[in-house]
Amino acid sequence: MYYPEPIERLVENLTRLPGIGRKTATRLVFFLLNTKDSYTSELSKSLLDIKEKIRLCSVCFNITDVDPCRICTDERRDTSIICVVEESSHMMVVESANPGIYRYHILHGVINPIEGIGPDEVRIKELKERIVRERIGEVIIATNPNIEGNTTAHYIGEILKPLDIRITRIASGIPIGGDIVYVDPLTIKSSLENRKTL
Numbered sequence: 001m002y003y004p005e006p007i008e009r010l011v012e013n014l015t016r017l018p019g020i021g022r023k024t025a026t027r028l029v030f031f032l033l034n035t036k037d038s039y040t041s042e043l044s045k046s047l048l049d050i051k052e053k054i055r056l057c058s059v060c061f062n063i064t065d066v067d068p069c070r071i072c073t074d075e076r077r078d079t080s081i082i083c084v085v086e087e088s089s090h091m092m093v094v095e096s097a098n099p100g101i102y103r104y105h106i107l108h109g110v111i112n113p114i115e116g117i118g119p120d121e122v123r124i125k126e127l128k129e130r131i132v133r134e135r136i137g138e139v140i141i142a143t144n145p146n147i148e149g150n151t152t153a154h155y156i157g158e159i160l161k162p163l164d165i166r167i168t169r170i171a172s173g174i175p176i177g178g179d180i181v182y183v184d185p186l187t188i189k190s191s192l193e194n195r196k197t198l
């Protein structure tokens, strides 16, 4: 049994979203059918707006509705440090833990030779240009501590070496509140390498 075409079409479109199966999509459509008109128009408008109004900041490549973004124009932030992250969502995580301190550079990916993603596919060239232009003194590389993230961090380190700036990498180790018994050997190894004097 099929529903009327407009319902089928919306169900079909919703199932393209991650984590939404046909059952959930159908439930959402019937919920929408029973809500006020003002909600569905507001929802459709906000869907259109994310494509029309959201773009990348021309300085840091963060997603933004104003260019340069609010972080790049925030004068309270340290202008000599850039924190490099893989994605805008990673920036949000760093920012929520350290609000108002750093400015960022979003790579939009990591080097992954297996998937054919080389240095030119992520925004490393733009990072180097920006460091020279803005006379940056330190770059914190906050890519994930996995193979691709480490490869990318290493590559950035090599590319930036001639600039004679401080290049740091976020430490990886035992999570706060974690238990050493449950930590994998590679993390233990990294924790020991990154140990600090008490």
Ligand SMILES: [Zn+2]
Binding pocket: 057, 058, 059, 060, 061, 062, 068, 069, 070, 071, 072
């Ligand atoms: Zn920006």
